[in-house]
Structure formats: C-alpha cells, structure tokens
Amino acid sequence: MEATVARTGTEGKTWGGGNQPLGVSYGKLMMWFFILSDALTFSGFLAAYGFARFKFADSWPIADEVFNHFPFLHGVDAPMYYVALMTFILIFSSVTMVLAVDAGHQMKKSKVTLYMLLTIIGGVIFLGSQAWEWKNFINGTYGAVQTKGGNILQFVDSEGERVALDAFVTAAPRDRVQQERSNGLWFTDEPDLPRFTIEDVQRGFLANPDLYVRTQELTETGEKVVLTRQSSITKLNNDAVGIVEGANLHENEYGNPLFGDFFFFITGFHGFHVLTGVLINIIIFFNVLLGTYERRGSYEMVEKVGLYWHFVDLVWVFVFTFFYLV
Amino acid sequence: MANNNSAHTHDHQYESHTKRIWSVFIILSIVTLVEVILGIIKPDFLMHTYFISLKLINWIFILLTIYKAYLITWAFMHMESEKKGLRRSVVWTAVFLIIYLIFILLTEGDYVYEVMNRGQVAWDF
Numbered sequence: 001m002e003a004t005v006a007r008t009g010t011e012g013k014t015w016g017g018g019n020q021p022l023g024v025s026y027g028k029l030m031m032w033f034f035i036l037s038d039a040l041t042f043s044g045f046l047a048a049y050g051f052a053r054f055k056f057a058d059s060w061p062i063a064d065e066v067f068n069h070f071p072f073l074h075g076v077d078a079p080m081y082y083v084a085l086m087t088f089i090l091i092f093s094s095v096t097m098v099l100a101v102d103a104g105h106q107m108k109k110s111k112v113t114l115y116m117l118l119t120i121i122g123g124v125i126f127l128g129s130q131a132w133e134w135k136n137f138i139n140g141t142y143g144a145v146q147t148k149g150g151n152i153l154q155f156v157d158s159e160g161e162r163v164a165l166d167a168f169v170t171a172a173p174r175d176r177v178q179q180e181r182s183n184g185l186w187f188t189d190e191p192d193l194p195r196f197t198i199e200d201v202q203r204g205f206l207a208n209p210d211l212y213v214r215t216q217e218l219t220e221t222g223e224k225v226v227l228t229r230q231s232s233i234t235k236l237n238n239d240a241v242g243i244v245e246g247a248n249l250h251e252n253e254y255g256n257p258l259f260g261d262f263f264f265f266i267t268g269f270h271g272f273h274v275l276t277g278v279l280i281n282i283i284i285f286f287n288v289l290l291g292t293y294e295r296r297g298s299y300e301m302v303e304k305v306g307l308y309w310h311f312v313d314l315v316w317v318f319v320f321t322f323f324y325l326v
Numbered sequence: 327m328a329n330n331n332s333a334h335t336h337d338h339q340y341e342s343h344t345k346r347i348w349s350v351f352i353i354l355s356i357v358t359l360v361e362v363i364l365g366i367i368k369p370d371f372l373m374h375t376y377f378i379s380l381k382l383i384n385w386i387f388i389l390l391t392i393y394k395a396y397l398i399t400w401a402f403m404h405m406e407s408e409k410k411g412l413r414r415s416v417v418w419t420a421v422f423l424i425i426y427l428i429f430i431l432l433t434e435g436d437y438v439y440e441v442m443n444r445g446q447v448a449w450d451f
Contacts, residue, residue, distance in 0.1 A: 022412040029412070036416050043424045047431040054435030055442070064365070084362040088355065095351045098402045102343050149450035222373065303404075310402045314395055321391040325365045326384045 031304045035311045038273075042315050045266050046322055052258045059151075059216040061255035062224070063324050065162075069136045083324050086129045087316065090274075093122025094313040101306045104299025109288065112302060116285040119309065123278040130271045137263065140246030144253040145201055147239040152255050154214040155205070156226055163211060165243070169196045169204040194243045201243065202236055216255045263323065270319055273312045280305050350401040357390050 022029060053060050064079035071082070100115035143165035145153045155163045174197065179190040205211055213232035217225040227235060244253045252260035284305045293299045364372070364383060372383035400406045405413055442449055 022415075023409040024412060032412065032416050036420055039420050040423055043420075043427055047424075047427045050428065051431040051435035054432055055438045057436075057439050058443075080362055080365055084358065087358055091351065091354050091358070094398065094402055095347060098347050099344065101404075102347065106342065147450075151450060307403055310398055313402075314398050317391055317394045317398065321361070321387050325361055325387045 025300060027304055028300070028307070031307050035307060038311065039315070042266075042269070042318070045262075045269065046318060049262045049266065049322060052256075052262060056256050056258070058218050059256060060218070061216075061259045062222075066137070066254045066259075067133065067324060069133075069141075071132070080324055082129070082133065083320060086126055086133075087320050089122055089129070090126050090313050090316050093119045093126070094310050096122065097306045097309045101299070101303050104293070104302045107294070107299070109291065109294055112288050112293075112299060113285070116281060116288055116302070120278055120281050120285060123274055123281065123309075127271060127274055127278065130267065130274070134264075134267075137260075138246050138248070140244075140253045142253065143243065143245040145198065145236065145240045146242045146244050146251060147235075148241050149239070150251075150257070151216050152244065152253060153235065153240060154224075154253070156212050156214045157210050158212070160226065162214075165196065165201065165245070168208045168211060169200050171196050171200050172203070194245075196243055198240050198242060201240070205236055206233065266319060266323070270312070270315055273315065277305075277309050277312050281309065346401060350397050354394055354397060357394055361387060361390055 024032075067083060068077050068079045069082060070076065070078040096115045096118040100112050100119060103111035103115060141164065142154065142162050144155075147153060155165070155168070157163055176193065178193050179185075181189060209229070211232070212229060213227045213235055215225045215227065215235075219225055244251050246253060247260040247263075249257075249261055249264065251257050254260070284301055287293060287301065288299075293301060364386065368383065372386065373381055375382040377385055399417070405417070
C-alpha cells in the first residue's frame with residue numbers, strides 16, 4: 001500500500017495514519033461509512049414506499065399478480081418464482097465474493113481469480129434478469145381501463161380469472177390517423193395511438209356477458225372488489241376515459257401509479273448499484289489477474305469491493321421483502 | 327477471529343472460513359425458500375391475524391429479512407471480527423435512524439389514509 005502514499009516523514013506516527021483506532025485501514029473504514037450512508041438512502045426510498053402503501057392501504061396492487069412471469073412459461077401463473085431465483089443468484093454471487101476474499105487472505109491468486117470471475121458472472125445474470133423483469137412490467141399483460149378519477153378498472157370472468165383486452169375488444173374502423181412530422185407538429189412525431197378506443201372496449205364488454213369489472217379497492221380479506229355485471233356496465237360507461245396497457249411513470253395497468261414509480265425508482269437504483277458493483281469487480285478482477293495485489297502483498301482491495309458487493313446483496317434482501325412479499 | 331482484524335496480521339496464521347461461509351449460504355437459502363413458500367401458500371391463519379396493525383405473515387417476513395441481513399453483515403462482511411467501536415458506529419447509527427424514519431413515515435402515511443377516507447373531499451370523481 002505504500003506505493004500509493006506519498007512519503008511525508010510521519011509514517012507510523014499518529015498523524016501519518018500509523019495507528020488504526022478501529023483496527024481497520026483507512027480505505028476499509030471509509031467503505032463502511034459509505035455503505036452506512038448508502039443504506040440510509042435506500043431506507044429513505046423504502047420508507048417512502050411504505051408511506052405510499054399506508055396512504056393507499058385499501059387499493060394497493062397485489063404483487064403476486066404483477067410479477068408472475070417465468071422464462072419459457074408463457075401464460076403460466078408463476079408468482080415470485082423468478083424473483084426468488086434472482087435472489088438466489090445474488091446470494092450465490094455474494095458467496096463466491098466472500099470465498100474470493102477468503103482466498104485473498106491466503107494469497108491464493110488463482111482461486112481469487114476464479115471466484116471473482118464467478119461473482120461477476122452472477123452479477124451480470126442478475127442484471128439481465130432485472131431487465132427482463134422490467135420488460136414484463138413495462139409491456140404489461142392484460143391491459144386495463146382508466147377512470148376519470150385516475151383509478152384502474154380491470155376485467156375478469158365469472159371465475160375471477162383476469163381477461164386481457166385483446167380477448168374481447170376489436171378495434172372499429174376509425175378516421176383518426178397517427179400524425180407524422182409532415183402533417184402534424186413539424187418537430188415531433190405523435191406517440192403511437194392506442195390500439196383501441198374506449199368505445200371499442202365498452203362495445204366489446206357489452207357483447208360478452210361473462211365479463212365483470214374489477215376495481216382497485218381491496219376487501220377485508222385482501223382481495224380486489226369485483227362489481228356485479230350491472231354496475232360493471234354502469235361504471236364502464238360513465239367513468240372510463242382511457243386505456244392503459246403496461247406501465248410507465250404516469251400510469252400503469254396494475255393500479256396506483258405510485259406503485260410503478262417506486263418500482264422503477266427503487267429497483268432501478270438498486271440495479272444501478274449492481275451495475276457499478278460489476279464494473280468495480282471487473283477492474284479488481286483485472287488487477288488480480290495482472291498480479292497487482294500479489295506484488296502489494298495484500299488482497300485488501302478485494303475485501304473492500306467485497307464489502308460493497310455484499311451491501312448490494314443486503315439491499316436486495318430488503319427490496320425483495322417489501323416489494324414482492326409483504 | 328480477533329487476530330485477523332487488519333490486513334497485515336494474518337499472513338501466516340489466517341485460517342480459512344470456507345466452512346462457515348457455506349453453512350451461512352445454506353441458512354440464507356433455507357430462509358429465502360421458507361419466505362417464498364409462505365408467500366405462495368399464504369396460510370389463512372397468518373393472513374388474517376393481526377399484530378400491531380400488521381398481518382402476522384408480514385411480521386414473519388420482516389423478521390426473517392432482518393435475520394438474513396444480520397447473517398450477511400456479520401458473516402459475509404466480517405462484522406463479527408471487527409472492533410466493537412466500528413461495529414457499533416455503523417450498526418447502531420443505521421438501526422436508530424432507520425427505526426426513526428420508518429416510525430415517522432408510516433405514522434404519517436396512516437394519518438393521510440384516515441384523512442382521505444373520512445374527509446369531506448371526494449378523491450375519486
């Protein structure tokens with residue numbers, strides 16, 4: 001480590017940092033305090049999520065219904081299997097990281113290299129899974145209708161199973177065409193028009209007697225309220241104003257817009273941490289490969305980046321609980 | 327455990343922690359599995375029993391999560407072998423501030439819920 005420090009004549013003395021009051025090096029101590037402040041940032045986000053959830057306690061979306069996809073199992077209801085898998089991947093990459101630190105203590109370069117590589121691969125798989133999860137969330141599955149008050153109305157059959165808009169709505173021919181730069185505002189394209197109009201939905205709903213409207217409200221037992229056929233029709237004809245498919249920062253088909261906002265923000269911020277963690281891991285990996293730490297006589301840098309990597313895992317444990325389980 | 331605090335002292339006498347690492351991994355996996363299974367089955371009893379206005383199942387999830395966080399910090403981040411001063415300055419600070427923040431925001435969230443529910447203003451129009 002001396003290689004990185006200028007000689008000041010105070011080496012080994014108090015003001016030269018020679019004593020370590022907490023028994024750890026400067027770098028490790030600062031990593032701990034960085035982690036502490038970062039933990040408080042994440043707590044701020046998660047507590048704000050808790051605030052929103054308490055505020056909308058009787059209309060919050062049910063996570064099991066939102067995150068129920070699994071690769072290659074199309075149309076199969078698989079609540080949480082995929083996030084559970086992601087959690088295992090991240091925990092396992094934490095294990096390989098701590099094994100790398102352990103091997104570093106024993107100055108076994110080849111073992112450190114192998115475990116660092118496995119950690120990086122785990123991180124990359126996790127990031128890919130996260131992207132896939134976002135893709136499903138953004139595209140949506142069933143589609144829904146939005147009311148004047150900004151609430152979401154979803155459609156179910158008599159068994160309570162969700163019905164996609166595509167299953168009963170057919171678009172009527174219409175005159176409105178999407179405007180382009182040449183005939184609309186010169187500087188911009190118009191966003192894609194919705195595939196259906198609200199009138200198409202209302203017509204399709206009337207034509208299918210087995211359809212019911214499900215509102216955002218939760219019953220005492222934690223299920224969504226399903227309206228009777230008659231009040232479904234009334235609700236749809238009087239209140240519905242637009243169609244929502246998928247999710248963005250303004251609206252989402254799962255329910256309260258805040259649910260989508262917090263999902264994007266918290267998992268996005270966590271994903272950003274994983275990304276930087278992977279990048280730092282790659283830098284350290286090449287340093288190990290080049291023998292930097294072998295020459296330095298200490299693999300402490302692996303330990304420091306390991307602390308950061310475990311912290312990313314630690315945050316995910318909480319995100320998993322509060323977004324998917326509770 | 328106490329003699330591997332700094333990077334310099336363990337060149338010769340460092341003993342491997344591999345066994346402990348794997349056992350912690352197994353515990354973490356089992357706890358996660360239990361959480362996922364509970365989340366899928368959702369036993370009626372746990373879903374409808376409340377303790378301090380929170381479902382019993384959510385209490386279980388939160389306690390298991392804190393247990394996992396404890397294991398990761400203590401075993402993987404080697405907090406167990408750090409000096410008491412470091413451990414306390416990190417853990418106590420975080421625990422105190424987070425409890426404080428959660429208490430304030432959840433109380434306020436519940437209050438806003440009550441206001442929206444009982445107030446004279448219509449929120450859904």
